[in-house]
Amino acid sequence: MRSLKQKTYYPFVLGCAMNYADAERVKSVLETLGYVEGQQEEKADLILVMSCSVRQKAMDRIYGKGKIWNQWKKERPLFTVLSGCVLPEDRPKMKSIFDVIFQIKEVDKLGEMISKRVNEYEDIIPGSAYFKIPPKYSSSFQAFLPIQAGCNKFCTYCAVPYTRGPEAYHPASQIMEEVEDLARRGFKEITLLGQTVNSYKNTEEPDAHIQTFADLLRFVAEAAPRTWIRFISPYPTDFTEELVEVIATHDNICKTIHMPVQSGNNEVLRRMARKYTREQYLEKVRMIRAALPDTSLTTDCIVGFCGETEEQFQDSLALFDEVKFDMAFTAQYSPRPGTTSGRFFKDDVPREVKKDREERLTKVLAKHSAAFNARLVGKNLPVLIEKEKVGFYHGRTEHNKPVRVPAISDGEQRVGAFADVRITSSTTWNLTGELMQ
Ligand code: SF4
Structure with missing residues (x-):
């Protein structure tokens, strides 16, 4: 007799906003295949993992879970699906855990892959149907909208160029359709996402009126005038005067700019293969502040990168004081296998020194965050x-x-x-x- 039990999937999403946005599209595909989202991992028919290679801890968690799932597979039918960031060296291990591994740009082929149990994604011809899949938004008023994936910058510490491949851009016409739909449905906040979001180019539509990120942001803001528009994360050298002008002239583009610096020292920036100097970064800050004096400025910074001396770290401290970032994501450097720094550089800053540097940086950050917040009192x-x-x-x-x-x-x-x-x-x-x- 046919079971009437509804098939359920259990999502296990790790990492950044991009993974959460991608998961919304995968969930939508799974629901068209007859699955509904379940709350209990141990009862699910399918487990979906969106993995993150940025930190070893996330991969260790997946390996740990994988052992349990393989055990469950001996006792009952269970299907496991993996997407997100997977380093080439992690793939063989992952194949022992997952029935299907796919790149997010192949999301439209997921049903076929599940039915055929395709365990490889390398051979599949890249598709661009990502935007044709309506996401199952996890909020009814805030949406993350990926516009670009992958990265061409190859910072020496980062796994993204290896896990997500070269930069690929979604066609502006499809992005605009989704923005207009979100605005019609009364969404209050849209965040445009990309690994280096402001390097966006509308490569698939060379004759369209939207070509650059500044063009796209302007049209998005105008198509959704009652919606707050945000974007993360821009790369400093791709921050143009035209982009700043678009932000300054549209009230619904939030006046908060997250611009990752990673280090305040030129030698460390060079070893990280960041494509700017401290001086060029500060020039971008001056350009932004001249047009947007009240904007909030936030950043990402790594402490204890390979070979970072106390003097070099002090350049990061001084930069935090000079720019007065009012929020930052700080991280103690940890090597990822497969990256240039993980393979060729020595992780030679002791753990306690990294911890001490992060605490000192956080103290400077706290001072400026407190001052920024105090200025808002009474408003x-x-x-x-x-x-x-x-x-x-x-x-x-x-x-x-x-x-x-x-x-x-x-x-x-x-x-x-x-x-x-x-x-x-x-x-x-x-x-x-x-x-x-
Ligand atoms: S810009 Fe650098 S840190 Fe950012 S995704 Fe690209 S390689 Fe990674």
Whole structure:
């Protein structure tokens, strides 16, 4: 007798926003194949993993889980599917865990791969149907929209060029269709995603009016005028004056710019193969601040990269003080196999020195974050309310600052909507406010 049990899938998503956005499209394909999302990994018929090669910890977690899943496969039918970032050297090991491994640009072929149990993706001809798959958005008011994947920059510490391949761009006409649809559906925030998002080129449509990232951002902002538009992550050398002008002249493009610096020292930047000097980075900061004096500036920085001396690290500290970043993602360097630094450079900065440097950098960051937040006290700001929890609404300002506001019960649905908030106090990392009536 045929079982009436609904087939379920369990998603296991690791890593960055790009992986979460890609997972939304994979989920949509799985649902057209008759699966529904389940909450229990141990009862799922299919386990989907979007992997991340940036940190060894994530891969170790997958190997650990894989052993358990292989055990379950001996006891019941279970199908395992892998996409996301997978280094070439990790693939043989992954094949012992996963029934299907596919590149995200092959997402439209997933059904066929599952039915044929194709365990290789290298032989499949690249497709561009990514945007034809409507994503199963995990939020009804915030959307991540990948516009570019892969990377041509080959920073020596990074696995992305090997796991996601060279830069590939989604056609602007398809991006615009999705933006217009999101705007029609009342989405409040759209984040354009790419590994180096501002290197976008509309290569598939050479005669279209949208060619560069600045063009695309302008048209996106104008197609969704009541939606906040964000983008991550830009590469410093691809930040043009035209792009800054587009941001300055459109109120709905959030005035927060995340521009990864990675180090404040020229020799370290050279060894990382970043394609700018400290001076060129600071020139970009001056250009941005001249047009956008109130913008929030955030960054990524690695401490303890191979051979980094105390003096070289102090250049990063000084840069943080000079630019006054009000938020940053800092990381202690750890080598990834297959990358240039992992293969050829010595990871020679002791762990405790890396930890100490990260703490010192965080102290400088905390000082500027606290000052930025203090300047917002007394201001009335629009806040996108993301959730309600134990008597408070939690949301973010256009500067991406977390704000906590006492909830009120007046029957209004505030989660997923903009609210006018008066900022009443600040701490190093957070703001508190009250709803304006
Ligand atoms: S720019 Fe560098 S760090 Fe960023 S994805 Fe490309 S290679 Fe990796």
